[in-house]
Amino acid sequence: xxxxxxxxxxxxxxxxxxxxxxxxxxxxxxxxxxxxxxxxxxxxxxxxxxxxxxxxxxxxxxxxxxxxxxxxxxxxxxxxxxxxxxxxxxxxxxxxxxxxxxxxxxxxxxxx
Amino acid sequence: xxxxxxxxxxxxxxxxxxxxxxxxxxxxxxxxxxxxxxxxxxxxxxxxxxxxxxxxxxxxxxxxxxxxxxxxxxxxxxxxxxxxxxxxxxxxxxxxxxxxxxxxxxxxxxxxxxxx
Numbered sequence: 173x174x175x176x177x178x179x180x181x182x183x184x185x186x187x188x189x190x191x192x193x194x195x196x197x198x199x200x201x202x203x204x205x206x207x208x209x210x211x212x213x214x215x216x217x218x219x220x221x222x223x224x225x226x227x228x229x230x231x232x233x234x235x236x237x238x239x240x241x242x243x244x245x246x247x248x249x250x251x252x253x254x255x256x257x258x259x260x261x262x263x264x265x266x267x268x269x270x271x272x273x274x275x276x277x278x279x280x281x282x283x284x
Numbered sequence: 285x286x287x288x289x290x291x292x293x294x295x296x297x298x299x300x301x302x303x304x305x306x307x308x309x310x311x312x313x314x315x316x317x318x319x320x321x322x323x324x325x326x327x328x329x330x331x332x333x334x335x336x337x338x339x340x341x342x343x344x345x346x347x348x349x350x351x352x353x354x355x356x357x358x359x360x361x362x363x364x365x366x367x368x369x370x371x372x373x374x375x376x377x378x379x380x381x382x383x384x385x386x387x388x389x390x391x392x393x394x395x396x397x398x399x400x
Contacts (some may be wrong), residue, residue: 270386
């Protein structure tokens with residue numbers, strides 16, 4: 173089935189560690205996005221990529237990094253510089269930036 | 285800059301009641317796109333509808349209907365005869381360009397609770 177796969181579903185991180193969240197899509201979409209969701213905050217854009225080997229910072233990029241080496245993959249690394257990383261992370265893709273997005277099931281990251 | 289406001293944080297209704305979720309948007313661009321998504325407890329957002337700024341025709345899909353009014357910058361969503369399965373968080377989103385580069389901005393969401 174076509175879709176977006178995020179892994180893992182739950183992730184625990186010790187303070188000071190970097191962790192990488194996986195996002196893979198087989199929809200042949202050019203655009204991919206990472207959002208962070210906190211209670212009462214809605215979805216806030218971390219990074220987006222409209223084409224392979226290119227990505228742009230969103231509203232809250234500090235403490236995060238991404239890569240887009242393949243069309244299908246857009247991993248997000250939460251670095252130790254991110255002071256408050258506990259949140260629900262959603263990956264999405266779309267044909268283009270003004271079309272509807274398809275979302276993965278999310279990764280819930282908790283700092284322990 | 286683009287902005288989406290969903291003033292209703294949480295709405296609670298009893299099954300079979302009609303409910304309207306409000307969405308007010310701001311953009312300086314004349315070309316823009318509006319979306320509604322549903323987020324059930326499982327967490328994955330599901331796309332419901334997309335509307336462009338040149339099409340103000342209202343739309344109905346089963347129990348769902350959308351009212352787009354450019355005069356008030358609103359894109360409201362009505363569920364008729366609500367059901368328990370409608371319980372979810374609903375997000376309104378806007379993408380506009382060139383300032384927004386057509387990257388979608390989401391509202392804070394409205395949590396709808398439908399009681400049996």
